[in-house]
Amino acid sequence: MREVFQQELADVQDRLVRVADLVADAIDKATTAFTTQDVALAESVIADDHLIDELALGLDELAINILARQQPVARDLRIVVSALRISASLERMGDMAEHIAQLARYRFPEKVVPKSLRPTFKEMGRLDIAIARKLTRLLESEDPLLAEEIRNDDDRIDELHLSVFDQVLGETWKGAANDTVDATLASRYHERFADHAVSISKKVQYLQTGDWVLQAG
Numbered sequence: 723m724r725e726v727f728q729q730e731l732a733d734v735q736d737r738l739v740r741v742a743d744l745v746a747d748a749i750d751k752a753t754t755a756f757t758t759q760d761v762a763l764a765e766s767v768i769a770d771d772h773l774i775d776e777l778a779l780g781l782d783e784l785a786i787n788i789l790a791r792q793q794p795v796a797r798d799l800r801i802v803v804s805a806l807r808i809s810a811s812l813e814r815m816g817d818m819a820e821h822i823a824q825l826a827r828y829r830f831p832e833k834v835v836p837k838s839l840r841p842t843f844k845e846m847g848r849l850d851i852a853i854a855r856k857l858t859r860l861l862e863s864e865d866p867l868l869a870e871e872i873r874n875d876d877d878r879i880d881e882l883h884l885s886v887f888d889q890v891l892g893e894t895w896k897g898a899a900n901d902t903v904d905a906t907l908a909s910r911y912h913e914r915f916a917d918h919a920v921s922i923s924k925k926v927q928y929l930q931t932g933d934w935v936l937q938a939g
Contacts, residue, residue: 727792730784734805737781738861741812744774746854748819749915753847756822756908757840761830767823774816778809785809797929804929808861811918811925815854818915825908835905836897839889846882846912849875853919860923864930869923876916883913 748767755764785805788794794802825834835843853875860868886909889895890902897905 727788727794727798730788730792731798731801734781734785734788734801735861737777737784738805738808738812739858741774741777741781741809742854742858742861744770744777745812745815745819746851746858748774748816749822749847749854750851752819752822752826753851755826756834757844757847759826759830759833761827764823764826764830768820768827771816771820775813778813778816781809782806800929804925808922808925811922815915815918818911818918821911822908825904825911829904834908836901839886839905842882842886842889843908843912846879846909849879849882850912850915853879853916857919857922860926864926866927866930869926872916872919872923876920879913879916883909 748770751763752767754760755767785802788802792798833840853872856868856872856875859865860872886905890897890905895902
């Protein structure tokens with residue numbers, strides 16, 4: 723029975739990694755669609771979001787089943803509880819990628835944001851993709867250095883997010899009302915995507931130590 727239990731815990735981790743892989747692919751495609759007006763790519767992100775939702779739901783069902791049948795304790799309990807919370811954050815990250823893709827599709831064939839903001843959003847997209855890839859590796863390895871890198875990348879995204887608000891609220895802003903709305907929403911989606919990744923990194927730390935440490939970001 724113990725061997726079966728350990729296999730189930732390994733399955734939980736494997737499923738988390740699979741969901742994280744799909745999320746990383748989604749944000750990669752969504753940011754590309756956003757910057758290149760590739761409506762077909764945007765539609766593929768939107769169409770595939772249900773795959774993330776279904777995998778996350780299946781993972782939740784497995785974790786709840788383990789709790790009910792095995793009544794785990796100590797680290798084993800932390801693994802299962804953390805998996806439930808991480809699954810929810812991954813599902814929300816998939817939603818953020820979908821929202822970015824929806825903006826790209828909605829504004830097609832026009833660009834979503836004015837020229838002056840495009841370098842900022844290109845950098846935000848690059849950082850979110852990097853965060854997502856690091857997150858997958860973090861879930862595989864529980865490497866604390868990766869968690870630190872994710873938090874540092876998130877700090878940079880926060881700075882870019884604030885710079886978007888500074889620009890659209892500034893006196894020199896020439897964008898139309900829809901430009902302001904689109905830029906504000908897109909920046910918020912990028913920022914929230916990274917925030918969820920930071921939240922997951924804290925949960926991985928909890929899994930390792932059993933201590934919930936509050937950290938900035």
